[in-house]
Amino acid sequence: MQVPEQWELGILRKYNREQARDIINELLVEIFNKILAIEGQNLKDKGIKLSMNEVHVLEAISLTDERTMSNVSKRLGITIGSLTTSINTLYQKGYVSRERDLEDRRKVVVGLLPKAEAVLEEHDAFHEEMIDSIFEEMELDKDELLIESLEKLSSYFKK
Amino acid sequence: MQVPEQWELGILRKYNREQARDIINELLVEIFNKILAIEGQNLKDKGIKLSMNEVHVLEAISLTDERTMSNVSKRLGITIGSLTTSINTLYQKGYVSRERDLEDRRKVVVGLLPKAEAVLEEHDAFHEEMIDSIFEEMELDKDELLIESLEKLSSYFKK
DNA sequence: TAAAATAACTTTGAAATTCAAACTATTTGA
DNA sequence: TCAAATAGTTTGAATTTCAAAGTTATTTTA
Incomplete structure (x- = not known):
């Protein structure tokens, strides 16, 4: 018997490939700029x-x-x-x-x-x-x- | 009794906090520059x-x-x-x-x-x-x- | 071994990127 | 209404970057 695709996705897996992709994308790209900014601020605070x-x-x-x-x-x-x-x-x-x-x-x-x-x-x-x-x-x-x-x-x- | 080092690594090996820190650090900082470079190359290749x-x-x-x-x-x-x-x-x-x-x-x-x-x-x-x-x-x-x-x-x- | 090619780097010229501070225009609040 | 606050632009200066040309040292090749 064929199971509807949605079922499989819904029951067996919370995150789908697209969501996962978005999260990794965000992590790799957007987050980094924030870290850079925080680091820069830290240097300034330390008087470097x-x-x-x-x-x-x-x-x-x-x-x-x-x-x-x-x-x-x-x-x-x-x-x-x-x-x-x-x-x-x-x-x-x-x-x-x-x-x-x-x-x-x-x-x-x-x-x-x-x-x-x-x-x-x-x-x-x-x-x-x-x-x-x-x-x-x-x-x-x-x-x-x-x-x-x-x-x-x-x-x-x-x- | 002493267990051979390989055993421990194979069976019991856990990541310690320091190792984990290094990996995340690397991921967040070093890797990003590579992605940027790859993206830049891609733009060039596409004539943008x-x-x-x-x-x-x-x-x-x-x-x-x-x-x-x-x-x-x-x-x-x-x-x-x-x-x-x-x-x-x-x-x-x-x-x-x-x-x-x-x-x-x-x-x-x-x-x-x-x-x-x-x-x-x-x-x-x-x-x-x-x-x-x-x-x-x-x-x-x-x-x-x-x-x-x-x-x-x-x-x-x-x- | 002498000439040519390659390698490692610096310099030059030009464009981007960035910020702080001064400035302009508009809106808000007392 | 008029001072203060907000939203942007401009200015001046420093960094960052690259490509291309130039320099010096080393290696390859003929």
Whole structure:
């Protein structure tokens, strides 16, 4: 016997594919802007005179193993030229070091100065706090399945 | 008795709070930049001469009920002044309309012209495709609990 | 090994994006 | 009515971005 499609959907599944899609869409796109805004406000409150963009450059440097201009720009998804201007001002403001690689003198290796490390610590602490408060509100840490799925989602975008 | 490490991982492995935090952090921050880049590339491929930013302005307009400068800028999280310049170029390029509200002549009401609707349709279709391909890869649509959790996560950031 | 190609980066020129603060026009409230 | 509040625009300045051209160093190839 054939069961009407609506039945199956109604009884067996609360969320349909379209709803799920909307939620993920929203999460991935709209929410992010809010986080950026909150982070920016946090920097201001702490008296840090850097844009979120500049903080992300510092973050990218800290997460990159071989810290050449190419590698960092690749991680950020911007051209090397764009990164050059960014590094110019960060160097000027005393956040990063910058020197030629002695092995391959075409390369420029950037590094984080103490001032930058301090900013990144602030930034990390803020992120941890934010996510912890999400956990608390949602009791997420009990939710094995969610974490597992998020990990899959995360790895999907890495490829 | 000591249990081999693999066993524990295989049978008992739980995500701890720190791991979960890292994954969510990554998802919310690093992944988003990749999506933006993919979307931008898609626009280019389709021959659409707009920046992702401009597309987001159009999107914000379409999602706003009373389409005044204030309301749209609030949704975007930028100042009205910033929106003014954005609307200037979009108006110039023929994507949006712009007229004073007759009821309250301080207000400016913006609207989407056919050219903008076409771009948004492209953009929506692309998003749906992207998320559908995530679903397929992950068999996410079977995962009721995930969707529920994501919804909670989403609503957390709305407040 | 000398010339050509490639790689890594900077510079230049131009356009977007953003904000704060000053300014204009309109409406509201006392 | 007139001061205050609201809604936008303009201005001036800084950031951010890219493409394309230029520089220097290294590698490949003929």
